[in-house]
Amino acid sequence: VKHIVFGGAGFIGTNLCRRLLKTGSSILIVDNFSNSNPKNLPNSFGESLNVLNVDALDIHNNFEAIETFLDNDSLTVWQLAANSDIIKGVDDPVVDYRDTLGTTIASLQLVRNFATDTFVFSSSSAIYGDLKGLPVTEDFQKCLPISNYGLMKLASEQLIELHFSFVNSTKVRIYRFPNVIGLPLTHGVIKDLQRKLMTKPTFLDVLGDGNQTKPFMYVEDLIDAMLALNDIESNFEIFNIGPEDQGIAIRQVAEQLRNRFSPGTEIRYGSSQSGWQGDVPIYALNTSKSRGFGVKPMFDSSTAVKKVIEEIENSLK
Ligand SMILES: NC(=O)c1ccc[n+]([C@@H]2O[C@H](COP(=O)([O-])OP(=O)(O)OC[C@H]3O[C@@H](n4cnc5c(N)ncnc54)[C@H](O)[C@@H]3O)[C@@H](O)[C@H]2O)c1
Numbered sequence: 001v002k003h004i005v006f007g008g009a010g011f012i013g014t015n016l017c018r019r020l021l022k023t024g025s026s027i028l029i030v031d032n033f034s035n036s037n038p039k040n041l042p043n044s045f046g047e048s049l050n051v052l053n054v055d056a057l058d059i060h061n062n063f064e065a066i067e068t069f070l071d072n073d074s075l076t077v078w079q080l081a082a083n084s085d086i087i088k089g090v091d092d093p094v095v096d097y098r099d100t101l102g103t104t105i106a107s108l109q110l111v112r113n114f115a116t117d118t119f120v121f122s123s124s125s126a127i128y129g130d131l132k133g134l135p136v137t138e139d140f141q142k143c144l145p146i147s148n149y150g151l152m153k154l155a156s157e158q159l160i161e162l163h164f165s166f167v168n169s170t171k172v173r174i175y176r177f178p179n180v181i182g183l184p185l186t187h188g189v190i191k192d193l194q195r196k197l198m199t200k201p202t203f204l205d206v207l208g209d210g211n212q213t214k215p216f217m218y219v220e221d222l223i224d225a226m227l228a229l230n231d232i233e234s235n236f237e238i239f240n241i242g243p244e245d246q247g248i249a250i251r252q253v254a255e256q257l258r259n260r261f262s263p264g265t266e267i268r269y270g271s272s273q274s275g276w277q278g279d280v281p282i283y284a285l286n287t288s289k290s291r292g293f294g295v296k297p298m299f300d301s302s303t304a305v306k307k308v309i310e311e312i313e314n315s316l317k
Contacts, residue, residue, distance in 0.1 A: 001073065003020055006056050006080055006103055006107050007031055007079070009029055009038065011036075011184060011185060011187075014042060015220070015223060016078065016226075026050070026073075028069045029041070031051070031081065035083075059109055075117055076120065079104055079107040079156075081107075082096075082099055082100040082149075083149065085187055090276070101155050104160065119171070120173045121157065122175060123176045126145055126149055127154040128150075128283065130280050133246070136240070137288075161236075170235075171234075173238075173239070174237070174238040175241050176238070177222065181304055182219030182220065183311050189275075190257065190312075193206070194312055197257055203265065203266050204258055207270055208250065208272055208273065208281065210251035210269040211282075212281040213281075215284060215301050218297070218308070221243070225295045226241070228294060241290055242297075243297050243299065243300050244287070245300045251269070252305075257309060
């Protein structure tokens with residue numbers, strides 16, 4: 001099987017590609033490096049790793065290169081490309097229209113032209129909107145996203161569902177992720193706070209009152225879950241993926257980071273419940289469906305955060 005990974009140079013993408021390469025797969029990454037750095041790409045895999053440094057929206061101009069790469073082998077497409085900076089998409093809706101929805105449309109253009117065994121989409125808990133911590137199941141019908149990012153992820157899901165309702169030769173997986181963490185972090189609360197703390201500031205300003213509560217999942221656990229769920233016998237499935245707990249407070253994350261990177265700094269919290277416009281302050285995912293298929297993450301939210309803080313510390317040595 002060959003893999004085409006949209007957004008394969010990003011945080012989750014590079015971790016996924018490394019895993020796939022280790023099992024002997026050939027990969028083509030489609031990424032314009034708008035939120036990633038070529039130095040994070042897996043190395044020493046020779047010809048098994050190919051990179052198409054283009055905007056996903058130009059995929060139709062690159063079909064020749066894709067044909068050469070595929071050489072009639074069967075194909076798995078991973079659509080991981082997106083704008084992962086939710087705040088940026090609040091300021092300018094065009095960002096998510098292009099990079100979150102547009103990249104999904106581009107991945108479907110590819111699928112229309114090349115026989116695809118499996119199609120995987122990285123969706124998000126953001127599609128559910130603000131449910132005040134209700135541990136939501138996959139069949140929830142009243143999704144009201146509160147960010148352009150969440151809205152474009154939901155629209156992507158619906159486009160995928162519509163497209164594949166006419167094609168039943170492809171296995172389709174939509175995975176709704178929680179906060180995913182590990183190295184190399186390209187965005188998110190841990191990266192932001194750690195970067196601020198490296199300057200040893202007198203105060204660390206945290207967006208929101210610190211009581212925002214979110215599930216955190218270690219990236220290798222997420223990849224284990226996706227690979228296992230890709231394998232089950234079913235054509236179309238949507239899964240929440242997440243740790244078994246309901247999450248931890250941002251306050252706890254901020255304190256751990258402060259204690260490691262700048263113990264003398266005082267933490268100052270904001271007054272609003274959410275960190276920024278579009279931030280869902282408290283959310284939880286019901287993951288019993290994926291657990292029913294044997295998914296069992298190694299780390300809970302708290303251990304995952306500790307582990308990643310340690311990894312960041314080691315990477316700075
Ligand atoms: N990390 C998380 O906590 C999390 C949570 C929920 C969902 N997701 C989703 O998982 C996927 C991967 O997330 P990530 O954390 O690795 O993000 P990331 O930003 O590190 O990776 C996204 C990649 O997509 C690329 N990209 C963006 N627009 C592109 C375009 N127009 N053409 C080509 N490449 C483009 C970026 O350069 C980047 O390499 C994303 O779809 C994201 O929305 C992530």
